[in-house]
Amino acid sequence: MSEISTEQAPSQVPRSSRRRELITFLVLAFGIWPVVAVxxxxxxxxxxxxxxxxxxPPGPPGH
Structure with missing residues (x-):
């Protein structure tokens, strides 16, 4: 009925990929975006x- 697949399920992300994604997020969130905002x-x-x-400066024109 069900076949055994060699593909990984979406919830089974490899640990190295998850670590790289976390590092990328941290660099963007606390490194690049604050510099861009400033x-x-x-x-x-x-x-x-x-x-x-x-x-x-703004304001009414002087006489």
């Missing part, structure tokens, strides 16, 4: 700063 926020702040240097 870069994006810092880049936006820099753009706002440069815009205000050229066009002045």
């Amino acid at each position: 870069g994006v926020v810092g880049g936006y702040g820099f753009l706002v700063w440069m815009f205000q240097i050229i066009y002045g």
Whole structure:
């Protein structure tokens, strides 16, 4: 009725693959993405700063 398969079931992930996936996740979660987030926020702040240097600070126009 049922055949014995040589393929691995999805729940039987090899230990080395699971370890590599965990290391990849940790590097992304605590290494690369924080650096990207700081870069994006810092880049936006820099753009706002440069815009205000050229066009002045926000607010009503001076008389």
